[in-house]
Amino acid sequence: MDVVPPFRRNLVVVGASAGGVEALRSVMSALPADFPATVVVTMHLGPGTHSALARILDRAGPLPATTARHGGALEPGTVHVAPPDRHLLTDDGVLVLTQGPTEDGHRPAINATFRSAALTGGPRVIGVILSGALDDGAAGLRAIVDRGGLAVVQDPGDALYRGMPESALSVVDTEYVARAGEIGAVLDKLVRMPVDPVEAAPPSDTLLLEDRIAREGVRLGALRPAERGMGSGYTCPDCQGSLTEVDPVGRYRCRIGHAWSAQALLAAHDGEFQFALMKALRALDEKAALARKLAAQAGGVRPRGLAGRYAASAREATDAADTLRRFLLDASDEADETTGEPAPG
Template sequence: MPGGHCLIAIGASAGGVEPLRRIVGDLPQGLPAAVFIVLHVGEVSYLANILDRAGPLKAMVARNGATFETGRVYVAPPDFHLLLHDGHMLRRRGPRENLARPAIDPLFRSAALSYGARVVGVLLSGSLSDGTAGLRAIKAVGGIAVVQHPKDTLVPAMVESALDHVAVDHCLPAAELGGLLAKLAVEPAGETLPAPPAVRLEAAIAAQEHSTMKKEDRLGELSVFTCPECHGPLWEIEDGDMVRYRCHTGHAFTADAMMEAQALEADEILWSLLRSHQQRAEFTRRMAERERTRGRSTLATRLARRASEYEEDAQVIERILEHRRVQATDDGEASEDGKETTD
């Protein structure tokens, strides 16, 4: 591939489809760079078809083991990380990172390792902070970091995280990013710097070259927390001024992704407890009625009292769940109000 900025890696999440369509639509025919895109998606994605119609560049779903060409757009498929190595694309069902697969960080890290200073990493609209660690890796080897301007996003959290923790080179609205990327693609790249060992290890985990983290491969200090995904121990990683977590299996979390995962886990536990107490109350109530029809009033009274206790426990859990629902709604409204204030 050419010696300029020949590889553009783009990551997006919530609110990312429209800026992706705009950027790809603004890229010129004959772009001397290959474009790789990760969008957090569900089980089905039509993103490649959408982007194929957006502009002159051919867009397609990345194929495992295939080579890639400049002037093409390659999209990560659902439920697979998209990685790059030695001129080839790899699709891997490695551990989820920041609650996502495909995730942005694995693409950015693998691009940084394979193409160094020739990489341009781009982060667009999205929640949480996937992509920040990957952008740090791109910058560490001499690449360029670009983010969509927060005021131009539907969900600014992802780009705000990058602006907080990465020395971003360009911060522009989506309408200006296509032109910027076309310009960067023809500019000579700088010198590639050695990749930090931790970046190599985390890329290997995503590529499933490491089934577990052995003692000598640990990226940080063992924490008191357990992985919300597999419940194994978590290592705390000091990544500059950023704190991240990774388990022995390879699940990875930024601090806000960790809080989100813990909240989801707590909700699952609470709903499970609620169902359990409701079923215990109903079962015990039926047993009380059964004993009452048989003339065993003492046992029936005892069972009825126990059923009432289970119902009271269920009501406590319902109040907790309702409080969490209201709190989540208030937090969301506060976030929207804050965005409107800054616009």
């Protein structure tokens, strides 16, 4: 086990998703110009987007914010922001950008950033979870705490989307739960506090496995035969490959390496289900319209029963479409009432 010399916590990793821009601005505005630690920010971004997040955070407070560069140094008093379509990792004082497999459908993924910080920083790391849907970041925050680091979580009642803060709090005990506008002061206090020498706990096999996959990129055989274990019976929404459970709390990987939490997997399959129903609704509407057209054309043609059969087919398709449409509307209303959050994109 690696022995850590006397230190102060000098690496802050922050994860955010839906509703996270405002939370991040609140945090950055409260950090002082002489903040002595490095800040690394990962927020879910679409692969084809052009992100202005670094510019937004640069204007939000006194600390300079920049889009992370591969091989760039971890600079104290600087905010490094993950770019679209790259995982942002840390390694021996530098930043690493990879095209590792998506996690919960995201690249960059918060868990990937947090795991790498837990491995390379150990007790020097503070992990921060802000507003977002579902549970990305919860497993990574747990890894940080397991390695001796600290957890800070936005008060779910203060978050625009409470899914990520609540998921983090369900797996990590922390006394540092605060409103976004208060987190900057909490962080400033924690990074200036001298800490006694700490021996970092050894990383778990699961932590090493998932960090390796994030660093190596997408490839067949990301899970080696000895690591695959028993199949879960579930399939990967990204590639339709079989999923192996890599963590007993419910984290899954396919052979290519795509990662899913149980919560994200459920949401992804719900999206597939909704898509299939929408296709069925479209097919029924088109069938009804075409059958009505054929019934009209066959009205004066013998045998006269042909028009009646087309009309019956149109009524049958219309009734089925109306039933399916009501089901979709009711399901959408129930989802809004239960989560208060949009479906994941």
